[in-house]
Amino acid sequence: xxxxxxxxxxxxxxxxxxxxxxxxxxxxxxxxxxxxxxxxxxxxxxxxxxxxxxxxxxxxxxxxxxxxxxxxxxxxxxxxxxxxxxxxxxxxxxxxxxxxxxxxxxxxxxxxxxxxxxxxxxxxxxxxxxxxxxxxxxxxxxxxxxxxxxxxxxxxxxxxxxxxxxxxxxxxxxxxxxxxxxxxxxxxxxxxxxxxxxxxxxxxxxxxxxxxxxxxxxxxxxxxxxxxxxxxxxxxxxxxxxxxxxxxxxxxxxxxxxxxxxxxxxxxxxxxxxxxxxxxxxxxxxxxxxxxxxxxxxxxxxxxxxxxxxxxxxxxxxxxxxxxxxxxxxxxxxxxxxxxxxxxxxxxxxxx
Amino acid sequence: xxxxxxxxxxxxxxxxxxxxxxxxxxxxxxxxxxxxxxxxxxxxxxxxxxxxxxxxxxxxxxxxxxxxxxxxxxxxxxxxxxxxxxxxxxxxxxxxxxxxxxxxxxxxxxxxxxxxxxxxxxxxxxxxxxxxxxxxxxxxxxxxxxxxxxxxxxxxxxxxxxxxxxxxxxxxxxxxxxxxxxxxxxxxxxxxxxxxxxxxxxxxxxxxxxxxxxxxxxxxxxxxxxxxxxxxxxxxxxxxxxxxxxxxxxxxxxxxxxxxxxxxxxxxxxxxxxxxxxxxxxxxxxxxxxxxxxxxxxxxxxxxxxxxxxxxxxxxxxxxxxxxxxxxxxxxxxxxxxxxxxxxxxxx
Numbered sequence: 001x002x003x004x005x006x007x008x009x010x011x012x013x014x015x016x017x018x019x020x021x022x023x024x025x026x027x028x029x030x031x032x033x034x035x036x037x038x039x040x041x042x043x044x045x046x047x048x049x050x051x052x053x054x055x056x057x058x059x060x061x062x063x064x065x066x067x068x069x070x071x072x073x074x075x076x077x078x079x080x081x082x083x084x085x086x087x088x089x090x091x092x093x094x095x096x097x098x099x100x101x102x103x104x105x106x107x108x109x110x111x112x113x114x115x116x117x118x119x120x121x122x123x124x125x126x127x128x129x130x131x132x133x134x135x136x137x138x139x140x141x142x143x144x145x146x147x148x149x150x151x152x153x154x155x156x157x158x159x160x161x162x163x164x165x166x167x168x169x170x171x172x173x174x175x176x177x178x179x180x181x182x183x184x185x186x187x188x189x190x191x192x193x194x195x196x197x198x199x200x201x202x203x204x205x206x207x208x209x210x211x212x213x214x215x216x217x218x219x220x221x222x223x224x225x226x227x228x229x230x231x232x233x234x235x236x237x238x239x240x241x242x243x244x245x246x247x248x249x250x251x252x253x254x255x256x257x258x259x260x261x262x263x264x265x266x267x268x269x270x271x272x273x274x275x276x277x278x279x280x281x282x283x284x285x286x287x288x289x290x291x292x293x294x295x296x297x298x299x300x301x302x303x304x305x306x307x308x309x310x311x312x313x314x315x316x317x318x319x320x321x322x323x324x325x326x327x328x329x330x331x332x333x334x335x336x337x338x339x340x341x342x343x344x345x346x347x348x349x350x351x352x
Numbered sequence: 353x354x355x356x357x358x359x360x361x362x363x364x365x366x367x368x369x370x371x372x373x374x375x376x377x378x379x380x381x382x383x384x385x386x387x388x389x390x391x392x393x394x395x396x397x398x399x400x401x402x403x404x405x406x407x408x409x410x411x412x413x414x415x416x417x418x419x420x421x422x423x424x425x426x427x428x429x430x431x432x433x434x435x436x437x438x439x440x441x442x443x444x445x446x447x448x449x450x451x452x453x454x455x456x457x458x459x460x461x462x463x464x465x466x467x468x469x470x471x472x473x474x475x476x477x478x479x480x481x482x483x484x485x486x487x488x489x490x491x492x493x494x495x496x497x498x499x500x501x502x503x504x505x506x507x508x509x510x511x512x513x514x515x516x517x518x519x520x521x522x523x524x525x526x527x528x529x530x531x532x533x534x535x536x537x538x539x540x541x542x543x544x545x546x547x548x549x550x551x552x553x554x555x556x557x558x559x560x561x562x563x564x565x566x567x568x569x570x571x572x573x574x575x576x577x578x579x580x581x582x583x584x585x586x587x588x589x590x591x592x593x594x595x596x597x598x599x600x601x602x603x604x605x606x607x608x609x610x611x612x613x614x615x616x617x618x619x620x621x622x623x624x625x626x627x628x629x630x631x632x633x634x635x636x637x638x639x640x641x642x643x644x645x646x647x648x649x650x651x652x653x654x655x656x657x658x659x660x661x662x663x664x665x666x667x668x669x670x671x672x673x674x675x676x677x678x679x680x681x682x683x684x685x686x687x688x689x690x691x692x693x694x695x696x697x698x699x700x
Contacts, residue, residue: 085593119577
C-alpha cells in the first residue's frame, strides 16, 4: 500500500467560492492524497462541501488556498484542460439526456483528449471504447439513445465514458444518487473492482454510508462545521468514534456495532437480547425499529436461537415462533407499562 | 454506427431534392421563362435573348445563391447556439443576435443621416458592403457576448431564453427610439430591410457575403468536435479538455460572422435557425456535429429556397418578403416538432 504510486496530493487546500470578491472557504484547509489502485469514499452531511472539494481537486474550479499536485502537474499547468483531461476523468451530477446521442457515441466522447481534429476514432480508440463498455456491461444497449435509458443504465454509461478517457484518476460525484439498491451495490462493487484491476485512483462522494464502509479502502469524512476532514480506513473511523461525531444529529444515532444509523435511539425502553446469528441480527433490527434500546443483559430479555424467541419478563416467560408475534406481545407489554406509569399510583401495582 | 447504407440514401435523396428546388427557384418568377431557356442559360448555351439572360443571370441566380448562403449560415448558427446554450429553442433571432445585427445595420442606415441610405451604401460597392457586413457582425457579436455574460450567472435554460428575448426586445426598442428621431425616408428604407429580402445581393456583395459565410462555416465545422463535447455541458466538456473560454469565443465569432453578415444583407430572417437543426437531428438521428453541420446546410438551403418559391408563387406579380414566409412556414414546423418528438426534454 505504501509503495503504491501517489497520483494526487493536496496540501493545505481550501476549497470554496468567491462571493462578492471575498473568498468563502467551504472545505479545508486540508491535506490529502490519492494512491493508485485505491478507492476512496468522500462522506459528509449535506452542505459539508463534498462537491466543492471534488470540483477543486479535479481542477474544475481554482483552489482558494494551498496547492494540488496531480502526477507532477501543479500550479499553472493545472489550468490546462487538455493536460488534465488525460489525468482525471469525471462522472458528475450534471444532467445528460440527449435523446439523439447513442450510448456508443457517448462513451466514444471519452476519447476526446486523444482523438483527431474532427474527433475521428482510431483503431486503438475503438478498442478502448469497447473495453470500457465491456467493463461496465453496457454492450447490449450500445445503439440505444441516452434518453431511453434508466437512471442506473445512464450512470453506467457515464462511468464507461469516464473509463474510455483512460485516466489514472477518476472522480465521481454522488454516482449512486437516484439509483435503486441493487444498482447502487452493483456500481460500488464495479468501482471497487476497477480500482483493483486497473490501478486507478478512484474518489467518489456518496451518502451511502453502509456501502462506503464495505467497499472503500479509505474514507474521507468532511465535517460541516469548519470544513475539517478526517481520513482513514473506514473501520478505524468507526472504532475511534469519528463517524458518530460527524453524523450524530438529534434523533439519529450511529451504532458502532452494526455500522448503521438508528432512528429511534435514546429511547427509555430497554430490552436485553441474546442469541445466535443471524437471528440475533434481525431481531435487533426489529427491536430498534420499534424504538427499543438493545442491551446485553437485564430484564425484560429476549433470547433468539433461530428456532424461536423466548421473552422473559419479571413475571413471565413466553416463547414466540415469529418476530411478528414477538413484537405484538412486546407492544402489548409496553402499552400496559405506559398505561400504568401514566396512572397515579400505578407504579405500586407493577412492583407488587 | 447508424445503418450506413440507409444514411447514404438520405444524403442522396436530400441532395437531389435540393438541386430540384434550386432549379425551380431559378425557373419560377414573376416573368415567365420556359424551362428549356432556363436550362440553356444555366448550361451556358448560346441563343437566348439578352433580357432573359439578364433576368436569369443577374437576378434569379444571385437570389438563389443568396438563399443557399442564408440557409447554410442561419441554420448552422442556430445549431451552434443550441449546443452552446444547451437549449433547443436557442437561435440567432431568439437570443438577440439578429437584433444585435439589426442595431449595427440601423446604426449605419439611420445614423448615417440623409446622405447614406442602404441603397447608397450598396452603390458604394465593395467598401460599403464591407461596412454593412462589419456593422452587422459587430452588432451580433456584441449582443451575443452580453447574452453569454448573463448566461454565466443563470443556470436555468428557461431563464436564459427569457433573458435572451428581453435583450432582443431591448435592442429592438433602442432601434425604435432611433427610428422615432429619424427622417421618414430613412425609416422607410430600414423598414423595407426588416422585411427581409434575398434579392438585391449581387456582384461583389454576393462574393463578400459568400466569403464571410464560408469562413463562418469552416470555423464551425472545425469546432465540431468541441461542439460535441459541449453537448454534455461545460463541466464535462472541460473535464474532457475543452478550454471553455476559447470555445465560447470561437462560437461567438462564427455565429456572429454567419448571422451578422446574412442579417446585414438579407434582413432579419427568423425560424430557420430553430427549425432546421431540429429537422437535421430527426432525419439523421444523430447528435454528432460532424454530420449535423453539413445536414443543416442542406436542409437550411432547402427550406429557404422553398420559402422563396412560396413567396413568389407563379401568378404573383410581387414576391412576398422572405421573413414573412419563414415565419409562416417555420412557426408551425417548430410546434409540430415539439409536439411530435418532445425534443425539448433532450437537453435536460
